[in-house]
Every structure is written in structure tokens, then in C-alpha cells.
Amino acid sequence: AQSVTQLGSHVSVSEGALVLLRCNYSSSVPPYLFWYVQYPNQGLQLLLKYTTGATLVKGINGFEAEFKKSETSFHLTKPSAHMSDAAEYFCAVSRSGTYKYIFGTGTRLKVLA
Amino acid sequence: KAGVTQTPRYLIKTRGQQVTLSCSPISGHRSVSWYQQTPGQGLQFLFEYFSETQRNKGNFPGRFSGRQFSNSRSEMNVSTLELGDSALYLCASSPIEGAGNTIYFGEGSWLTVV
Numbered sequence: 001a002q003s004v005t006q007l008g009s010h011v012s013v014s015e016g017a018l019v020l021l022r023c024n025y026s027s028s029v030p031p032y033l034f035w036y037v038q039y040p041n042q043g044l045q046l047l048l049k050y051t052t053g054a055t056l057v058k059g060i061n062g063f064e065a066e067f068k069k070s071e072t073s074f075h076l077t078k079p080s081a082h083m084s085d086a087a088e089y090f091c092a093v094s095r096s097g098t099y100k101y102i103f104g105t106g107t108r109l110k111v112l113a
Numbered sequence: 114k115a116g117v118t119q120t121p122r123y124l125i126k127t128r129g130q131q132v133t134l135s136c137s138p139i140s141g142h143r144s145v146s147w148y149q150q151t152p153g154q155g156l157q158f159l160f161e162y163f164s165e166t167q168r169n170k171g172n173f174p175g176r177f178s179g180r181q182f183s184n185s186r187s188e189m190n191v192s193t194l195e196l197g198d199s200a201l202y203l204c205a206s207s208p209i210e211g212a213g214n215t216i217y218f219g220e221g222s223w224l225t226v227v
Contacts, residue, residue, distance in 0.1 A: 032213040043117070043203055043218035044156075051213045090156065094213065100146070100169050101216065103156035 002027045004093050006104035014112045019063075019078040021107045023091030026072060033074040034092040034101070035065055044090060050074065061085070086111045115140065117219035119204050125225045131192040134222045138185050138206030144168075145187040146216060147179060150201040159202075162187055163209075191224075199226045 007022040025031055032051050036044040048059025055067040065076045074091060091104040118137040126132050138145050146161040158171040162181035179189040185206075191198055201223055205216035 034215075036218075041220070043220045044205075045218070046215050049213075049215060100158040100161060100171065102158070103148075105155040 002031065002093050002095060002102045004091050004102050004104035006089075006091050006107050008107055009105065010108050010110065012110040012112055013081045015083055016080050019076070019081045019085065019109065021076040021089050021091075021109065023065075023074045023076065023104060024072055025074060025091075025093045027093060027095055031093045031095045033065075033067060034094075035059065035063070035074075035076050036090045036092060036103075038088045038090065038106075040087075047076070047089075081109075081111045083111050083113065085109060117204055117206050117217055119202075119219040119222050121222060122220065123223045123225075125227060126194050128194055128196060128226055130194050131190060132194060132224060133188055133190045134202055134204075134224075136187045136189075136204030136206075136219060138187070138204075139217055142206035142208050142217070143185050144207045144209060144214070144216075145181055145185065146205050146207075147187070147189050148203045148205065149173075150203055150221070151199075156203070159189065194226045196226050199224060 003026045005024045034049045035047040038044045048057045050057045050067045058064045063078045088106045088108045092101045094101045120135045144163045147159040150156045160170045161168045165181045176192045181187045201221045203221045205218045207214040207216045
């Protein structure tokens with residue numbers, strides 16, 4: 001069975017500081033991994049995804065994530081936080097043979113001025 | 114290209130009533146999936162449709178049902194509403210079915226059951 005764990009339901013960083021949002025997954029087969037962002041009163045927007053190939057994935061708005069199979073992790077990072085990054089972030093996993101995505105419980109990012 | 118459109122955006126229903134939510138996928142997308150989002154349970158998969166066929170269903174009671182039409186538009190229905198059904202219902206579409214494909218979300222339908 002697949003599952004996704006996001007450590008930290010709330011994360012606060014200062015503007016300009018490193019953003020690190022953690023995601024660990026469990027999957028019996030190589031997964032496909034995603035990060036989505038949700039702004040207030042909106043749907044989810046794809047930040048980046050890993051399917052195959054390069055393990056360091058670059059996404060929109062300066063975010064990137066690295067797939068580490070040995071650690072079953074797919075942490076999201078951004079070198080310098082901006083006020084506009086304040087939102088809720090969801091890690092998700094899917095795998096070949098299924099049609100559903102399993103989402104983590106989300107991490108709400110707060111950016112302090 | 115228009116995004117995923119969900120209607121209505123907001124609605125209030127009384128316990129015991131039923132509700133129908135509509136989703137128009139991005140043009141050309143044939144796969145539509147539905148998710149329920151609540152503060153306590155997060156995002157939970159409801160069901161996924163491709164070419165009018167339900168491909169997968171989440172762990173929800175039979176009160177939750179859906180369908181997809183030949184133009185790929187989808188509806189979900191919840192009968193005999195309960196207070197716990199209050200949630201944001203999100204529809205997502207993708208060009209083809211299968212894991213690994215990006216799914217594109219609509220802005221959701223906010224359902225409040227009183």
C-alpha cells in the first residue's frame with residue numbers, strides 16, 4: 001500500500017531564508033511523486049513532479065525537490081523564501097497500475113517579514 | 114486554454130438532502146478524478162473516470178456516486194447528506210489515464226451541510 005507522510009503541519013521561515021518541506025513515501029514499487037501548492041480558496045497547482053530520470057527535479061517559482069530512493073524521501077526546497085510562497089503544500093504519490101493519487105496531509109508554510 | 118471548471122462554487126444544503134456537483138475538464142482531457150478535502154482528513158480520493166468508465170473508487174460510502182459523459186464532463190452526487198460531508202470537493206483532469214500523469218485541479222465546490 002502507498003502512503004505519504006509530511007513532517008510538520010506548519011512551517012515558518014523568514015523572508016529570504018531556506019524553505020525545506022519534508023515528504024516521505026512508502027510504496028512497494030517505484031512511485032511517481034508530486035508536489036502541489038494550494039493558495040487560499042483555490043484548487044491545487046502542480047509545482048513539480050518526478051516520474052523517471054534525473055532525481056533532482058526543478059519546478060515553478062524556484063522550487064526543486066530531490067528523489068532519494070534510499071531514504072524514500074522527496075523533500076521540497078527553495079533557497080530563498082518570498083512572501084508570496086505562503087500557502088499550503090501537498091506531497092502526493094501514485095504508481096503504475098493505479099489511477100489514484102495519495103496525498104499527504106499538507107504543510108502550511110508561513111513566511112515572516 | 115480554459116482550466117478545469119467546477120460548478121457551483123459554493124452551496125449550502127440541509128442534512129438529508131442530496132447534491133450534484135459538476136466538473137468540466139480541460140478541453141481534450143479524458144480523465145476526470147474527484148477528491149474530498151477536509152481539515153481533519155486532508156485530501157481523499159473519491160473516484161476516477163476515463164471514457165465514461167469508473168476506473169477506481171476510494172473508500173467512501175455508496176451515498177457518493179459519480180458519472181462521466183461522452184464529452185468528458187463529470188458529475189458527482191451525494192445523497193442523504195450528513196454534516197460530515199461538509200468539505201471542499203475538488204475535480205481534476207488529465208489528458209490520459211494512468212499514474213505519472215499530471216492532474217490539473219479546478220478551484221473546487223465548497224459544500225456546507227447544515
